[in-house]
Amino acid sequence: MKTKYILGFVLVIAITLSLGAYSATLGKSELVHFWVAVPAGNVTAPMVLRGAGPPISMSPIVIDLQSRGVLKNLLQPQLEGLSTHWIYNLGKKPVKVKLNLANVPPDIAVDWEVNSGFEFDAATHTFKTPLYPGGSVPNLGIDWVFHIPAYYMDEPVIYDGGLEVIDADTGAVLTFIPIKFVNGAASSSATQGGSCH
Amino acid sequence: MNAKETLIRNRWRYISFVVGFFLFVAPFALFTRAVYLIVGNTAEPTLHSVCFRMPIDWIFGGRFYSIFGSSWFMAAFVFGVIISSIFLGAAFCGWLCPVGAVSEAISRAVPIPNKFRLRIRDTKLTMSMRYGFLVGFIAVAALVGYKLASDQLGSICCRYCASSVLQNFASALFGDLSAIEYWQSGAIISLLFWLVIGGLFMSGGRGWCLFFCPLGAFSGLAHKLGARLGFYRIEHKPESCNGCNKCQDVCPMWAIKEDHNIERTLCVNCKECVHACDAYKLIRGRKIADS
Ligand code: SF4
Numbered sequence: 001m002k003t004k005y006i007l008g009f010v011l012v013i014a015i016t017l018s019l020g021a022y023s024a025t026l027g028k029s030e031l032v033h034f035w036v037a038v039p040a041g042n043v044t045a046p047m048v049l050r051g052a053g054p055p056i057s058m059s060p061i062v063i064d065l066q067s068r069g070v071l072k073n074l075l076q077p078q079l080e081g082l083s084t085h086w087i088y089n090l091g092k093k094p095v096k097v098k099l100n101l102a103n104v105p106p107d108i109a110v111d112w113e114v115n116s117g118f119e120f121d122a123a124t125h126t127f128k129t130p131l132y133p134g135g136s137v138p139n140l141g142i143d144w145v146f147h148i149p150a151y152y153m154d155e156p157v158i159y160d161g162g163l164e165v166i167d168a169d170t171g172a173v174l175t176f177i178p179i180k181f182v183n184g185a186a187s188s189s190a191t192q193g194g195s196c197h
Numbered sequence: 198m199n200a201k202e203t204l205i206r207n208r209w210r211y212i213s214f215v216v217g218f219f220l221f222v223a224p225f226a227l228f229t230r231a232v233y234l235i236v237g238n239t240a241e242p243t244l245h246s247v248c249f250r251m252p253i254d255w256i257f258g259g260r261f262y263s264i265f266g267s268s269w270f271m272a273a274f275v276f277g278v279i280i281s282s283i284f285l286g287a288a289f290c291g292w293l294c295p296v297g298a299v300s301e302a303i304s305r306a307v308p309i310p311n312k313f314r315l316r317i318r319d320t321k322l323t324m325s326m327r328y329g330f331l332v333g334f335i336a337v338a339a340l341v342g343y344k345l346a347s348d349q350l351g352s353i354c355c356r357y358c359a360s361s362v363l364q365n366f367a368s369a370l371f372g373d374l375s376a377i378e379y380w381q382s383g384a385i386i387s388l389l390f391w392l393v394i395g396g397l398f399m400s401g402g403r404g405w406c407l408f409f410c411p412l413g414a415f416s417g418l419a420h421k422l423g424a425r426l427g428f429y430r431i432e433h434k435p436e437s438c439n440g441c442n443k444c445q446d447v448c449p450m451w452a453i454k455e456d457h458n459i460e461r462t463l464c465v466n467c468k469e470c471v472h473a474c475d476a477y478k479l480i481r482g483r484k485i486a487d488s
């Protein structure tokens with residue numbers, strides 16, 4: 001009699017862990033979430049930036065569109081997204097943060113969906129409030145949605161650019177996180193970077 | 198029971214659900230907006246601002262700085278809901294939560310014959326599955342949070358989120374169509390489980406609540422504790438029961454046991470059983486149970 005309860009309990013734990021494992025796969029290829037900190041320079045390899053505030057892990061982001069979930073590839077292959085909830089200033093002076101997605105081909109449209117505790121100028125992609133050392137942009141949610149035209153979908157490399165985090169007052173690029181969208185493992189040694197945590 | 202009777206019987210609860218929608222879901226999110234206004238937060242509140250899962254994920258994943266940092270409000274909300282369940286039963290689930298409300302509403306609105314809808318009558322089985330999910334959720338939060346398996350496992354919390362699907366639909370309904378332009382696989386799975394499998398094809402429409410919501414699971418435990426301590430609860434009086442099982446049929450949370458007592462870890466305090474049968478009585482105030 002008790003066996004069925006134990007079975008039900010264990011079965012659902014197993015399903016939940018499997019969903020966690022599937023989430024790990026999806027997290028590297030669909031709506032990748034990543035952390036951003038300044039000043040990190042050019043993030044050419046996985047790194048942990050330490051300074052004022054918590055240590056922040058960053059790495060170049062390579063998204064293999066072939067690794068996405070079946071449902072995504074079936075229903076919405078031409079849209080891919082990136083997201084961050086975390087922009088930190090680990091430096092020594094306040095920074096007015098401006099963001100820029102570098103090297104986006106003119107025929108790939110990118111929607112910026114921004115919600116933030118700091119006022120954000122959507123035209124220049126700049127936060128109007130300075131970010132103090134050790135601080136982060138409160139209640140942040142930025143989604144970048146890439147609209148990829150059908151004729152790009154067979155290219156081995158679809159997007160090869162990155163996110164520039166710029167000091168809006170001086171124009172200096174404080175952090176650059178390379179971002180690449182590729183098609184199939186042949187184009188990249190490993191899909192890496194980003195998670196929800 | 199026809200739709201009109203259901204509407205009349207549940208009128209206060211349904212009004213409360215509408216209020217819940219305006220309190221928590223953007224573009225209104227009036228409750229969150231008021232709190233943000235008081236504390237000077239200029240972010241645009243959404244249903245995510247009171248996420249039902251993230252604070253639980255943070256605690257078990259060791260991210261205490263999130264609880265005490267800028268997201269303190271989210272954590273306070275979740276703890277508030279759980280603690281209030283000790284005294285009021287899982288009233289947030291039964292009366293306010295927009296996620297549970299929408300799936301329950303869809304289940305009521307679409308007339309699929311009961312024989313096509315799953316209902317587990319063995320409350321212990323339902324409970325073991327509900328708490329199997331909770332244990333799995335906590336295990337994933339800890340394994341990811343403490344980096345014990347952070348390459349092998351990813352977040353259950355954010356990847357499969359009915360709240361975010363609901364918020365996106367609500368935003369689209371109120372003019373922001375971009376909210377529903379991007380779908381990741383986890384969101385598609387959540388939508389399917391929340392509204393189709395859990396909503397349409399599970400009796401009562403509360404499949405998400407039963408098997409996928411850690412806040413609901415903790416609220417159920419809190420209610421069980423509260424009832425033990427003599428606080429608010431619904432009790433079954435066997436002397437008034439004729440064994441017709443109508444109570445089991447109307448309970449959206451499959452919380453009525455074979456002996457018609459209530460499994461409190463599942464009950465959301467919706468009072469459907471009280472409306473259906475005189476054998477169920479509300480116990481308000483503090484009164485130690487005889488059951
Ligand atoms: S169980 Fe979760 S989703 Fe369901 S009503 Fe309660 S808080 Fe909402």
Ligand code: SF4
Pocket residue numbers: 431447448449450451452453459463464465466467468469470471
């Ligand atoms: S036991 Fe009664 S009050 Fe509790 S969920 Fe079922 S019908 Fe609602």
